Amino acid sequence: MKDFIVYVFRMIGCVVKGSRNYYLWLGTLALFVGMAGLEWYHTLHDGLIVTNMSDHVSWGIGIANFVYFVGVAAGAAVLVVPAYVFHREDIKELVLLGELLAVVAVSMCLLFIMTDVGRPDRLWHLTPGIGFLNLPSSLLSWDVVVFTGYLLMNLHIPGYLLFMRYRGRKPTALMYLPFVFLSMIWAVSIHTVTAFLLSGLGSRPFWNTPILAPRFLISAGASAPALLIILFTAIRHFAGLKVKDSVFEYFLSVLRVTMPINLFLVGCEVFQEFYTGSLHAASAYYLYFGLHGHSMLPKFIWTALTFNIFATVVFLVPKLRAKKPLMYLACGLTVVGIWTEKGMGLIFPGFVPNPLGEIVEYAPNLGEIILNIGIVALGALLYTAMAKVTIAIQRGELRLHPGSTPEAPGAAEVPAPVGSAS
Amino acid sequence: MKLPVLPGASSGCGGGGCGGHDHERGPSLECAVEDRVEKLVSQRLEEPGTRRDILRGGIAAALGLAIAPGCTTSEIDEFFQKHYRELKDDEKKKIFARLEEKTRRRTGVTVHITDPQPLEGVHFAYALNLSHCNGNRRCVEACARENNLPDDPQMRYIRVVELDNGSQHLEKGTTAYDPEKVPQPGKFYLPVQCHQCDNPPCVKACPTKATWKEPDGIVVVDYNWCIGCRYCQAACPYHARRFNWVEPEIEPERVNPDQGYLSNRIRPVGVVEKCTFCLHRTRNGRYPACYEACPTGARKFGNLADPHSEVRHIVENKRVWILKEELGTEPRFFYFYG
Numbered sequence: 171m172k173d174f175i176v177y178v179f180r181m182i183g184c185v186v187k188g189s190r191n192y193y194l195w196l197g198t199l200a201l202f203v204g205m206a207g208l209e210w211y212h213t214l215h216d217g218l219i220v221t222n223m224s225d226h227v228s229w230g231i232g233i234a235n236f237v238y239f240v241g242v243a244a245g246a247a248v249l250v251v252p253a254y255v256f257h258r259e260d261i262k263e264l265v266l267l268g269e270l271l272a273v274v275a276v277s278m279c280l281l282f283i284m285t286d287v288g289r290p291d292r293l294w295h296l297t298p299g300i301g302f303l304n305l306p307s308s309l310l311s312w313d314v315v316v317f318t319g320y321l322l323m324n325l326h327i328p329g330y331l332l333f334m335r336y337r338g339r340k341p342t343a344l345m346y347l348p349f350v351f352l353s354m355i356w357a358v359s360i361h362t363v364t365a366f367l368l369s370g371l372g373s374r375p376f377w378n379t380p381i382l383a384p385r386f387l388i389s390a391g392a393s394a395p396a397l398l399i400i401l402f403t404a405i406r407h408f409a410g411l412k413v414k415d416s417v418f419e420y421f422l423s424v425l426r427v428t429m430p431i432n433l434f435l436v437g438c439e440v441f442q443e444f445y446t447g448s449l450h451a452a453s454a455y456y457l458y459f460g461l462h463g464h465s466m467l468p469k470f471i472w473t474a475l476t477f478n479i480f481a482t483v484v485f486l487v488p489k490l491r492a493k494k495p496l497m498y499l500a501c502g503l504t505v506v507g508i509w510t511e512k513g514m515g516l517i518f519p520g521f522v523p524n525p526l527g528e529i530v531e532y533a534p535n536l537g538e539i540i541l542n543i544g545i546v547a548l549g550a551l552l553y554t555a556m557a558k559v560t561i562a563i564q565r566g567e568l569r570l571h572p573g574s575t576p577e578a579p580g581a582a583e584v585p586a587p588v589g590s591a592s
Numbered sequence: 593m594k595l596p597v598l599p600g601a602s603s604g605c606g607g608g609g610c611g612g613h614d615h616e617r618g619p620s621l622e623c624a625v626e627d628r629v630e631k632l633v634s635q636r637l638e639e640p641g642t643r644r645d646i647l648r649g650g651i652a653a654a655l656g657l658a659i660a661p662g663c664t665t666s667e668i669d670e671f672f673q674k675h676y677r678e679l680k681d682d683e684k685k686k687i688f689a690r691l692e693e694k695t696r697r698r699t700g701v702t703v704h705i706t707d708p709q710p711l712e713g714v715h716f717a718y719a720l721n722l723s724h725c726n727g728n729r730r731c732v733e734a735c736a737r738e739n740n741l742p743d744d745p746q747m748r749y750i751r752v753v754e755l756d757n758g759s760q761h762l763e764k765g766t767t768a769y770d771p772e773k774v775p776q777p778g779k780f781y782l783p784v785q786c787h788q789c790d791n792p793p794c795v796k797a798c799p800t801k802a803t804w805k806e807p808d809g810i811v812v813v814d815y816n817w818c819i820g821c822r823y824c825q826a827a828c829p830y831h832a833r834r835f836n837w838v839e840p841e842i843e844p845e846r847v848n849p850d851q852g853y854l855s856n857r858i859r860p861v862g863v864v865e866k867c868t869f870c871l872h873r874t875r876n877g878r879y880p881a882c883y884e885a886c887p888t889g890a891r892k893f894g895n896l897a898d899p900h901s902e903v904r905h906i907v908e909n910k911r912v913w914i915l916k917e918e919l920g921t922e923p924r925f926f927y928f929y930g
Contacts, residue, residue, distance in 0.1 A: 288820020
């Protein structure tokens, strides 16, 4: 117990110590978080009237971001599966950072919801035992269940492994491996449930399509590796983390599969909507071409499509992806493209036109944008702190007995110390 | 054979098998009603458990201490208020008194909150004669006054769509027509409000069981349990639910003091609300406000389970149709031409 308290204090110590640039980075993020905090206070004080949402478009940018970051959370499986199923050592070194990304993404999702509901003070109504969860019928209740499970699992696995490594002990396989395998299936479930949450609604023909869950999973499999390439490059640059080139190769090979499939699924959707030509295609018309003179979204969706097609070409053509700047550009465009397609390209048009045919457009206002950026900044802040501690422990800089040998017996079972390898 | 009006009193409708009725007319309707009743019974929440109370008591005590500074007793009570269906009579009394006091302080009006219970053997239904409706929107305004809706034209339970003759293409219609200049030639008018579905997508969607279907067919919301996630709004195919984006402000002279806890009492900010067929009126033998306000006689309301009621006669004998029937929501709201 005493050990654990010391451990916690040492972790905090590790987080607060850093270079000037590190403080600058944390400070900038904190500034955004602070602004978002004020904005949230404003919302709590005056009601959600301060947003641009209405009874017509009753979910906005918050839910759009929620859907996107569920994909990021599920995308951690891109690291977990090769590390534990195919025993790729190069990826095993990084898998904890992937699991922590899932923790951060899930936490962000919870914040997107918490700031979006009308009565955050009543969220305890969702706690089984003291409140009610409407199971099995409400998909939102299922979302609460799978999110809590995924969060706990992804906190437990890296938490346990890191603590063991810190103490120089060999982790017991039974303590974490079952959760690792469960979390792989669970990663699919969080995104599937989120897709079902939308596709199960007969009232919204735009979402009411069985292709939504596969689309979500594939687009998560596209945006997560692109994001991880950028993230690991940044960590490599700023924290001196050694990431083998084979890891980037692996991400690119995943992207070569998921990006074309994602485009294919978008194409399937587009065909079904426009070829059938039923009135149910109204939302799709609104998204791609505008409806009855309302045309806020087409410019965004066509830009996103262009980004995704461009990135797909870069990933597929060996000569192009070999050019580093072009490859990074493609990764950036993938992140933006998928975010647009999956967030505003999916959530907003679901509400336009409304079930009675009325057309009210929605674009987030400055307050909503600040709030959402703040949540992303808080995620980045959390991730920076967690990654810093993780890297310190894995390198052996943070240990229970600083004087002891860096390699405890049997420590090979633990992800090898990053930085010492290769 | 008289139609069974009490839930469970039927002999011919068990197990979902509804064939073989020797009733002269409308056996399928009778079965539909009975089947719906059965579904309702099975949807009831579980009985409140003591474990739940103990757990909640402990957490309440702990949290109460933590947040007590700066909070009034009534705010703390409101925070820990239980789900409506777990409340005992004395608890309800206290809550109603607290809400009445709150309204008195805010608006200066003394209101009376009651909690009329569903009547046995009553299954409310609405029928609307589209041949008579001329889009004057008296129903919309009467509803707003009856139900303590703020002065915001968006906060209305009834929306009337003006459509071109020959089409039900809703996108081509409009709700923004001038009600003083009706009926327009070549147009017809489609009022839409909560359809009190027997298979309500909103109830399925609610993550906290804050909205449910009462035995008399009315879908209600516990405004003190709703977390304001608005999933029910996304789920409703009739655009029938309204969210309180802002704390509702009602001028004192417009406050209707005759209030039902589950219907027209003044709602808090951040929760969803909807038409309840004016249950504070209809459960006391009165008609809904929209029915009384309609100058054309287009609106018909009554007990579907009563074989002599007007709505029953219409549903059995008129060419009745349902909005978006393909969605399987089984509304209690019928349209007809007559």
